[in-house]
Amino acid sequence: MSAPTLADVAELAGVSRQTVSNAVNNPDLLRADTLARVQQAIDELGYKPNRAARNLRTRASHLIGLRITPVQEGTASVVMDRFVHSLVEKSGEAGYHVLLFTDALEDDPLTGYDELLRSTAVDAFVVTDTYLGEGQAAWLRERRAPFVSFGRPWDDDNARHPWVDIDGAAGTELATRHLIEKGHDRIAWIGWKKDSVLGEERRSGWLRAMHEAGLPTTGLASRVEDAVNSGCSAARVMLAEAGPTAFVCASDTLAIGVMHTLAERGLQAGDDVAVVGFDDSQVAQTVWPGLTSVRQPLEEAAVELVKALEGLLATPSQVGPGVMLTPTLEVRGTSGPDRR
């Protein structure tokens, strides 16, 4: 049996890991009854805080750097708020704070990383947007900067850094099957342009589900910019030329565009034409009559990223295999009634 961990104590005492950490390091932060409960669990399990690891950490900044980009107004797809909150919470439980930075120079996202590396302000980075081909991962690896990536290493078979990602194709496959089960057989895809690896991945899930069900896909796929207007125009063309009864979209932004076109024509999203989006944005959650949408498990992603970070910063460093998470489907009004 391995030595009891902080997580074991937390589970036995029925408190968070942060609370156990406080019981050890800042006991006066806790109420007396909570402290007693944690102490009892510590005694029962024979838990010993790892002093070596703690001392090592004491020399460090206890900070994790996360680059953020401007909010894209006029779109539906803000997932950063939810991801950032989860990452901050899970990092806190592991004794780290999250430091945010933006691009110091507008024409080069790497300057923000460079500045933090020079000032040794952070212990490690969480890198997002790895699909953009900006070479962040390769650049950091060259400088031996510790980082974990939220996003698989798309174009780098030699990547050895820890990563966590969400299987977009599984999400759109789930969405498409949901519509097939409702009796739809002409299901259109509205996705992003071909140069988007994320877009092509999401498209492949729609394609797979359609092929498996023996349904036609010719003339039913459209690739556009990720904007409400683009979804709107694509839906207009698609309805006129291919007569779909349902749409699966690469984003809630595009799905909202489809809903605009339906509203313009006096059609009811759901009752007349089904629509499914991707991101489970606040727009999907609040728009009438509720937009069915693929939801990324961002909380779980944060848990896995922090686990990977702890391994990476341990002595000796531990790098596990990449972790691929599966999205879920939030079913709402735009799924419409069963057509069978």
Added chain:
Amino acid sequence: MSAPTLADVAELAGVSRQTVSNAVNNPDLLRADTLARVQQAIDELGYKPNRAARNLRTRASHLIGLRITPVQEGTASVVMDRFVHSLVEKSGEAGYHVLLFTDALEDDPLTGYDELLRSTAVDAFVVTDTYLGEGQAAWLRERRAPFVSFGRPWDDDNARHPWVDIDGAAGTELATRHLIEKGHDRIAWIGWKKDSVLGEERRSGWLRAMHEAGLPTTGLASRVEDAVNSGCSAARVMLAEAGPTAFVCASDTLAIGVMHTLAERGLQAGDDVAVVGFDDSQVAQTVWPGLTSVRQPLEEAAVELVKALEGLLATPSQVGPGVMLTPTLEVRGTSGPDRR
């Protein structure tokens, strides 16, 4: 004439303050032509970096602490993303990074502040949610922790800390006048419960505009929870009992609820009944036919907060008067046509 500042150099060279800072501290981050342009502006103005201030800062963490709370799913009103990005950007220009933290203990928001104060991990805090009566400001003042507040000191006439806030009443007044100018005379208010000081402030703007125009308000105000369903029910009751032709709401979340009720009844938001929300959320920006909404100048708020922080952390410390900013109105489809 006072000595030229970094901001003067930035303006003359047509670059950001971060770029000037890089030219002084990390010149190899810049392209040769940019560096030459900044150098020319420095020479022309006779700018001298303030060594004393720089040395003082070098002893500090260069970090500003910001507490974040979980995303409220199922609502429309995420403004944090936009605020956090602006704050990170503006702080970066002033040489600070933003450190995020959540409540270490779920039952006490002050433990997060306490932990950071004990570890002297940050130079100062930006405090939000001052209206919640959690006593954050008083608690920090007692400990002589430097902080600026995004939110006026609602219940503390003795507050001496720097603050920046947005005039919510001015926003709803603007919204109500906009509807009056369109020819509406029965304009309903759907707001938050009486114990919300923010809600009462926003309500007062509606009331002021109605009184100024000599329009009735009796039976036209409703106070509910900030949820889509609450807005929905309040609108049902209001339409049945008071026959308003327009709604002004304390949030986009409530406004979306009103739009649900209109959709249920086959009424067109805008053409049949006008609706105005508050927050200019992504929901307002993307929902059909576009939700007219009050927009808070969060970018400007971030600029003022960072200015206040720089004053607070200067030697000697400078605390200016509170800064009240005025929101704007983003006019979209739910304003409807002119009725006159």
